[in-house]
Amino acid sequence: MDASLVKLIAANVAFVGSHFAMSHPLRAPMVRALGAGGFQISYTVVSFAALAWVYLSFSAAPGADLPGSGDIGWIAASLITLPAMILLAGSFIGNPALPTPLAEAQARAEPRGVFRVTRHPMMWAIGLWALSHLVLFWSTRTMITAAAMGILALVGARLQDKKKEALMGDAWAQWESRTSYWPRWGQLLSVGPVPLLAGTGLWLAGSWLHLWQAGIPAGVWKWLA
Numbered sequence: 001m002d003a004s005l006v007k008l009i010a011a012n013v014a015f016v017g018s019h020f021a022m023s024h025p026l027r028a029p030m031v032r033a034l035g036a037g038g039f040q041i042s043y044t045v046v047s048f049a050a051l052a053w054v055y056l057s058f059s060a061a062p063g064a065d066l067p068g069s070g071d072i073g074w075i076a077a078s079l080i081t082l083p084a085m086i087l088l089a090g091s092f093i094g095n096p097a098l099p100t101p102l103a104e105a106q107a108r109a110e111p112r113g114v115f116r117v118t119r120h121p122m123m124w125a126i127g128l129w130a131l132s133h134l135v136l137f138w139s140t141r142t143m144i145t146a147a148a149m150g151i152l153a154l155v156g157a158r159l160q161d162k163k164k165e166a167l168m169g170d171a172w173a174q175w176e177s178r179t180s181y182w183p184r185w186g187q188l189l190s191v192g193p194v195p196l197l198a199g200t201g202l203w204l205a206g207s208w209l210h211l212w213q214a215g216i217p218a219g220v221w222k223w224l225a
Helices: 003-023 027-060 070-090 103-108 121-136 140-168 170-178 185-190 193-214
Strands: none
Touching: 003 027, 003 140, 027 140, 070 121, 070 185, 070 193, 103 140, 103 170, 121 140, 140 170
């Protein structure tokens, strides 16, 4: 295997592994040793350092070394990313998983918006983004990084449930009883106009910016540009 791909694998393992370790088994001892503020600073520094390693390793690895999945793959990827952006857009509204003083009250409230689909809309948005890139079968470096991000999001969502159960007790138990880890796609169109419109806007803007960031047209712009 190309040495640059080995480095990319190592960088992704470090990024995902450090997230899991600091979010779960190492969290309590780090907070005791460093305090809540020190823990947050350490978490941020380690996360950004590992992400920078991923970025640099990705940039150094060969691109477009796989045959790709053709127009069928591009159409599938474009369709997959649309619900991902809708979930992402709605994930900032009333999300008890986010660090907010309102978290417990939000967890006890009736699920609305994208939470009718899944209690982990942000994680599933990342997971679907990862899937869209795996479907393209464009490059080994993309397959490695997308797989790592998908694992981080979807395994991380399961681990987050365990952590929130311990931290929030009955409030999170109520939230789990009224929501689903697995997306209920039949509820997607009932999430309300804000996530639908904002998500569609993000989908159009993000796929348009893809050309400028990656040099590759994506989404509807692949055929309209």
